[in-house]
Amino acid sequence: MTNSELKKYNRSQVYQIIYEHRTIAKSSITSELHLSFPTISQLITELEENGLVTKNGFFESTGGRKPIVFSCISDARIALGIELIKEHFQITAIDLYGEILYEEVYHIPFENKESFFQQFGKIVGQFIISHNIPAEKILGIGIALQGLVSFDKTAITYGAILKNNDLTIDRFKKYLDYPIMLIHDSEAAATDTLWNFSNIKDALFLSLSRNIGGALIINRQIHWGAFYPSGLFEHMTLIPNGAACYCGKKGCLEAYCSVKNLLEGLSPTLDLFFAHLREGEQLHQIRWNQFLLNLSIAIDNLQMALNCDVILGGHLAPYLNQEDLNTLILLVTKDSAFNQGRPAIHLSKKSCIARGAALYQIRQFIDSV
Numbered sequence: 001m002t003n004s005e006l007k008k009y010n011r012s013q014v015y016q017i018i019y020e021h022r023t024i025a026k027s028s029i030t031s032e033l034h035l036s037f038p039t040i041s042q043l044i045t046e047l048e049e050n051g052l053v054t055k056n057g058f059f060e061s062t063g064g065r066k067p068i069v070f071s072c073i074s075d076a077r078i079a080l081g082i083e084l085i086k087e088h089f090q091i092t093a094i095d096l097y098g099e100i101l102y103e104e105v106y107h108i109p110f111e112n113k114e115s116f117f118q119q120f121g122k123i124v125g126q127f128i129i130s131h132n133i134p135a136e137k138i139l140g141i142g143i144a145l146q147g148l149v150s151f152d153k154t155a156i157t158y159g160a161i162l163k164n165n166d167l168t169i170d171r172f173k174k175y176l177d178y179p180i181m182l183i184h185d186s187e188a189a190a191t192d193t194l195w196n197f198s199n200i201k202d203a204l205f206l207s208l209s210r211n212i213g214g215a216l217i218i219n220r221q222i223h224w225g226a227f228y229p230s231g232l233f234e235h236m237t238l239i240p241n242g243a244a245c246y247c248g249k250k251g252c253l254e255a256y257c258s259v260k261n262l263l264e265g266l267s268p269t270l271d272l273f274f275a276h277l278r279e280g281e282q283l284h285q286i287r288w289n290q291f292l293l294n295l296s297i298a299i300d301n302l303q304m305a306l307n308c309d310v311i312l313g314g315h316l317a318p319y320l321n322q323e324d325l326n327t328l329i330l331l332v333t334k335d336s337a338f339n340q341g342r343p344a345i346h347l348s349k350k351s352c353i354a355r356g357a358a359l360y361q362i363r364q365f366i367d368s369v
């Protein structure tokens with residue numbers, strides 16, 4: 001390692017310690033990194049000059065001078081995440097701690113046409129201007145969409161829902177001059193959930209939205225399979241020769257436990273479905289019971305294979321109450337001989353796919369300072 005590489009490495013270490021602690025004194029950084037006081041002082045000065053770290057008052061004195069509080073400037077950089085689904089898209093701007101600064105939903109349906117990408121670029125540009133986000137602060141834009149994405153996050157490899165098999169980042173870059181990455185929506189949802197569940201190590205994440213997605217989390221990393229990323233749990237066969245799935249098979253989990261399937265022919269929105277369900281409408285009750293039963297079969301099978309916690313997220317999760325969760329757990333464990341020490345089922349009620357898409361840029365930045 002050359003001297004300048006070593007200096008960059010140490011500077012990065014100092015930044016990451018301040019970032020993790022949020023507020024820290026110079027002496028604590030010195031003792032964590034085992035570097036000299038003058039070296040730490042020099043590295044902090046450089047981070048201050050780069051606009052990444054600031055002095056933030058004083059800690060209480062433990063004898064002698066009060067130590068200066070150092071902290072990261074949370075909005076020194078900003079990342080944009082966009083959830084792009086068939087009916088609308090949502091833009092979310094977050095700071096370096098993942099806090100949502102601005103958020104807007106645009107009810108413009110996705111179309112795989114030039115005019116859509118042009119309008120999309122214009123709206124994102126207006127979002128940036130209207131919130132006075134300086135262009136130089138923007139790390140990039142993560143676009144979460146329904147479709148499996150290549151390993152380098154530049155192209156869709158399978159996009160039957162949005163009919164976007166030919167989609168690459170170039171279509172967006174033509175109208176948006178920022179680093180852009182495409183992210184499978186369930187992977188973005190899992191990333192967001194991981195940010196919220198700091199104590200989860202291994203888990204299976206199921207995103208229950210208009211369509212289902214999933215991601216296997218191992219050691220707080222999203223597992224990348226042989227080709228298709230983060231698992232295709234939604235296309236496991238739940239009912240042999242059952243209902244048709246958009247993938248071409250019959251009886252997939254997707255055909256029974258997606259929000260689309262839950263609402264079909266009964267309610268146009270989740271708000272209305274659950275309003276009727278909680279009022280005791282019989283048809284809604286029957287549909288919901290069947291939905292929970294189907295979901296319980298999938299969860300039991302997945303836990304038998306993976307033996308890990310399950311986190312339920314996506315647009316449906318905020319509507320589930322404790323009674324629903326208890327019913328689901330009862331169905332999962334019913335008649336099973338393997339309930340002792342069975343991993344838990346959690347609800348992730350606050351998952352924000354757009355934020356999950358933006359977190360990739362934040363992670364990259366924090367690791368690269």
Ligand SMILES: [Zn+2]
Nearest residue numbers: 235245247252
């Ligand atoms: Zn399928």
